[in-house]
Amino acid sequence: MIRGGNSATTVTKVPRASSWQPATVVSVREETHRVKTIQFAISNWPGHVAGQHADVRLTAEDGYRAERSYSIASPPQMSAVELTVDRLEDGEVSPFLTDQLQPGDTIQLRGPIGGHFIWSPSERGSPLLLLGGGSGIVPLMCMLRHRRLSGSAVPAALLYSARTRADVIFHDELMDLARGDTTFALRITLTRDSAPGWSGGVGRIGLPAVESMLNDLGGVADSFVCGYTGFVEAASTLLVKAGQPAGAIRTERFGAT
Numbered sequence: 001m002i003r004g005g006n007s008a009t010t011v012t013k014v015p016r017a018s019s020w021q022p023a024t025v026v027s028v029r030e031e032t033h034r035v036k037t038i039q040f041a042i043s044n045w046p047g048h049v050a051g052q053h054a055d056v057r058l059t060a061e062d063g064y065r066a067e068r069s070y071s072i073a074s075p076p077q078m079s080a081v082e083l084t085v086d087r088l089e090d091g092e093v094s095p096f097l098t099d100q101l102q103p104g105d106t107i108q109l110r111g112p113i114g115g116h117f118i119w120s121p122s123e124r125g126s127p128l129l130l131l132g133g134g135s136g137i138v139p140l141m142c143m144l145r146h147r148r149l150s151g152s153a154v155p156a157a158l159l160y161s162a163r164t165r166a167d168v169i170f171h172d173e174l175m176d177l178a179r180g181d182t183t184f185a186l187r188i189t190l191t192r193d194s195a196p197g198w199s200g201g202v203g204r205i206g207l208p209a210v211e212s213m214l215n216d217l218g219g220v221a222d223s224f225v226c227g228y229t230g231f232v233e234a235a236s237t238l239l240v241k242a243g244q245p246a247g248a249i250r251t252e253r254f255g256a257t
């Protein structure tokens with residue numbers, strides 16, 4: 001994952017995934033009307049790098065098992081592990097995680113997983129361009145939290161597409177980040193409607209917005225795109241049209257929805 005001839009480039013140590021182990025719910029926090037952040041205490045967590053994910057496994061009384069992947073929302077600096085889950089009404093696992101889990105409950109979890117869709121301020125000096133759709137914001141938020149807590153001066157920009165204002169995950173934290181950091185640019189765009197007083201974008205993300213954010217970052221950036229498949233494909237195409245080399249674009253697809 002290391003590119004470029006920058007002599008300051010160093011290799012990030014990527015923690016190896018643990019085997020399945022118990023993860024105990026410490027707290028459940030409501031982020032939006034359908035999204036919750038669940039904080040877990042895990043005794044043998046090996047640490048993680050921003051962008052990695054974990055697998056969770058649920059086992060029914062009859063032995064039926066379901067496994068799903070969730071990006072890690074909490075920054076590497078935090079010892080507890082937080083997953084931020086969007087409840088899909090007709091889904092199998094996400095309604096259980098968001099509606100049923102209570103502090104003190106235990107599920108099986110393994111991680112961290114992933115060695116490509118990761119970012120660490122120590123290994124690259126390039127600006128960071130993040131494009132997220134819906135719950136695809138989660139690993140990008142982990143990167144932004146990591147960037148802030150590590151005091152990184154790498155310029156960063158986030159283009160975040162959500163359905164409505166009520167669906168914007170981490171809204172207040174993102175606004176605070178943008179207000180307090182002149183090297184971070186935030187653009188949120190709503191695809192379904194705009195709220196009264198909404199000053200962000202409306203409609204799907206388009207080439208002018210991507211070009212403008214890229215220009216503000218100096219024309220070249222390490223780009224991370226995350227969300228459901230349609231969003232990732234559209235956003236990656238826009239990045240290429242805006243002049244980003246395909247090799248500088250990393251993607252994480254959450255599935256087909």
Ligand SMILES: Cc1cc2nc3c(=O)[nH]c(=O)nc-3n(C[C@H](O)[C@H](O)[C@H](O)COP(=O)(O)OP(=O)(O)OC[C@H]3O[C@@H](n4cnc5c(N)ncnc54)[C@H](O)[C@@H]3O)c2cc1C
Pocket residue numbers: 053068069070071072084085086087088090091092093094095135138139252253254255257
């Ligand atoms: C690396 C990675 C990281 C992820 N990170 C996150 C994250 O941070 N937050 C997050 O919320 N999600 C994340 N996801 C998505 C997550 O793994 C689940 O896919 C999501 O929570 C839905 O799971 P579910 O069991 O609730 O829904 P599922 O039961 O898997 O159903 C998902 C959708 O598919 C449809 N569907 C299911 N079965 C069929 C079928 N047979 N035919 C047609 N349609 C069907 C359902 O209607 C539903 O809308 C991530 C995925 C990956 C791969």
